Amino acid sequence: MIDYEVFSRAQYQEAADAIRQRTAHRPQVGLILGSGLNPLADEVVDADRIAYAEVPHFPGTSVVGHIGQLVIGELSGQTVLIMQGRTHAYEGVSLQRVTLPVRVMHELGIHTLIVTNAAGGINPDFRAGDLMLIVDHLGLMAMMGGNPLWGPNDESLGPRFPAMSKAYTPALRRLALEVAAREGIPLRQGVYGGLSGPAFETPAEVRFLRLIGVDAIGMSTVPEVMVACHMGMRVLGFSGISNAAIAELDTEAEADHEEVLVAGQILGPRLMALLRGILAELPA
Ligand code: HPA
Numbered sequence: 001m002i003d004y005e006v007f008s009r010a011q012y013q014e015a016a017d018a019i020r021q022r023t024a025h026r027p028q029v030g031l032i033l034g035s036g037l038n039p040l041a042d043e044v045v046d047a048d049r050i051a052y053a054e055v056p057h058f059p060g061t062s063v064v065g066h067i068g069q070l071v072i073g074e075l076s077g078q079t080v081l082i083m084q085g086r087t088h089a090y091e092g093v094s095l096q097r098v099t100l101p102v103r104v105m106h107e108l109g110i111h112t113l114i115v116t117n118a119a120g121g122i123n124p125d126f127r128a129g130d131l132m133l134i135v136d137h138l139g140l141m142a143m144m145g146g147n148p149l150w151g152p153n154d155e156s157l158g159p160r161f162p163a164m165s166k167a168y169t170p171a172l173r174r175l176a177l178e179v180a181a182r183e184g185i186p187l188r189q190g191v192y193g194g195l196s197g198p199a200f201e202t203p204a205e206v207r208f209l210r211l212i213g214v215d216a217i218g219m220s221t222v223p224e225v226m227v228a229c230h231m232g233m234r235v236l237g238f239s240g241i242s243n244a245a246i247a248e249l250d251t252e253a254e255a256d257h258e259e260v261l262v263a264g265q266i267l268g269p270r271l272m273a274l275l276r277g278i279l280a281e282l283p284a
Helices: 009-020 038-043 100-107 170-183 203-211 222-230 257-281
Strands: 029-033 045-051 069-075 078-084 112-121 131-138 188-194 216-218 234-244
Touching: 009 100, 029 038, 029 100, 038 078, 038 257, 069 257, 100 222, 112 222, 112 257, 131 170, 131 257, 170 234, 170 257, 188 222, 188 234, 216 234, 222 234, 234 257
Parallel strands: 029 078, 029 112, 112 234, 131 188, 188 216
Antiparallel strands: 045 069, 069 078, 112 216, 131 234
16 A cells, blocks of 8 residues: 655745745756666756755655666756656655655745656567656556545645546647657657566566557656646656566566666767757757
């Protein structure tokens, strides 16, 4: 059973105030970097860095490859706030706390969230090193009650029953495809499936995920996107395919976190090129 916590808007504002006191930048775009994708934040110009531990109510990070700091500054003509690493529910943190940074981004005036993750390729055509534009998600964990919107609803933030039919903003997806085509960056499109983790999937689970239309599988992203969507933020998402999920019984292959981090090193530069192009053309 997943724990749940209640946070108030005053607590989100308290965290936002703490960040504002540490930086003169006023970010409008938020970026969450998944496993192995930390180096993307090194490109930020005039960066202010704030450890999550220094922001009230922020979750900590315990997973290798997740640094746990905010990097705020300029990137491709935008003022961005980058989360270098995220927290996952499997670390024993409530989904309300996992997604609290997205609430705080909104308090800071951020209107666009770009989420990235490392994911297992479920679509048999996908290979490690592929980049996938998330067109939609299958929130398996949320469908089973692991939903960050459980609990009292603050109507000042969003509706009790938010629509999720355009969770990944169509105009931003079009922009991503345009930039990818122009820059010659191969970009797959597909549905991201969100599980709780931390165990990787059994072959039977991989075959099940294929049947229900999942292209890439991971342990994050869905809660953050639901919360952003609840508050009317624009969302763009990318999965870096770090490994092909194993669908056959009794093969030698095994998924492990190391290959996820190694794939990040290949995916990082390509994703960075794509993000630069997108940020440069992001509508206000
Ligand atoms: N399964 C679940 N999550 C993942 C995987 C995977 O194969 N690879 C990276 N994150």
